[in-house]
Amino acid sequence: ALDGLPAVQREALQAAAARVRQYHEAQKKASGESWSYRDEDGTLLGQKVTPLDRVGIYVPGGKAAYPSSVLMNAIPAHVAGVQEIIMVVPTPNGVRNPLVLAAACVAGVSHAFTVGGAQAVAALAYGTKTIAPVDKITGPGNAFVAAAKRRVFGKVGIDMIAGPSEILVIADGDNDPDWIALDLMSQAEHDESAQSILITPDAALADAVAQAVEHALKTLPRAAIAGESWARHGAVILVKDLVEAAALTNRLAPEHLQLMVDDPRGLLGQIRHAGAAFLGRFCPEAVGDYIAGPNHVLPTGRTARFASGLSSFDFLKRTSWVEADGAALAQIGRAAVALAEAEGLQAHGRSISIRLN
Helix, strand or coil: CCCCCCHHHHHHHHHHHHHHHHHHHHHHHHHCCCEEEECCCCCEEEEEEEECCEEEEECCCCCCCCHHHHHHHHHHHHHHCCCEEEEECCCHHHCCCHHHHHHHHHHCCCEEECCCHHHHHHHHHHCCCCCCCCCEEECCCCHHHHHHHHHHECCEEECCCCCCCEEEEEECCCCCHHHHHHHHHHHHCCCCCCEEEEEECCHHHHHHHHHHHHHHHCCCCCHHHHHHHHHHHCEEEECCCHHHHHHHHHHHCCCEEEEECCCHHHHHCCCCCCCEEEECCCCCHHHHHHCCCCCCCCCCCCHHHCCCCCCHHHHEEEEEEEECCHHHHHHHHHHHHHHHHHCCCHHHHHHHHCCCC
């Protein structure tokens, strides 16, 4: 599939994969390595970081094909050191998307199966005659996929329960309303349940963007989907200033946040809850979906209050370890015995004290 792509698609896919890999490799180096230290009592303590053995990635394929989701799920797993990456992807009417398969090749996917929906999640979790069970399942899907991931959690790990896509744009009056309209529609076209919101202190911009959205909907191939999303879930919110905009954003905790203001970094300093932020007038969220580098699998439904986007860390696990000799145990053992006896766990205490005599 990769060899058969038109050159422009192949080069774009490889460029995106290189940027996603570079970002996640830097992410892993930040705090994804094993470490150890010896304390003042002589005990050696450490943490061993190891990758998962086998993971499953779910790639949507119902309303549209998403090679970008292949990159965003498989590359962090590959960077983490996962040895076997199993991809499942629905193929409506039996049509296999060559760009999705090419992305699997570029990203290091081990096996690909043309199955989707809740049954694909079950296959990954429990295994079938042809699909080996995995340790963790990542990747977005429809409501049935999300419900299935919730049901199998505990048997396997999952990344998150992903809901419909969201974008929140904070913009001042010095912006082109047509740009913002298309930014809002970039998420609305995903799904009828997607949510697109503009927050601005400029009333004229608010009105202009609302009109620009109506114009954009007349030109989009997915206008029916985007239009229903905008009608049911879209909003233009007028605030008194950017301070109020930041406060409201923290209540909404959006998946995607665009800061189209003079000082986006300063405004970002006021934001506590967002899955991913895009700073400046020339940084639309769509670059994050494809080529920027950070992951586009992000927390939705206000879960950015406590959750983060998919990363290399999601494919690593940490094993703590302790090494003590007789002298080190003598330093800390009696305190441990005292605590064990206080809890009424005599075997705990004796397993330590027998080594102190």
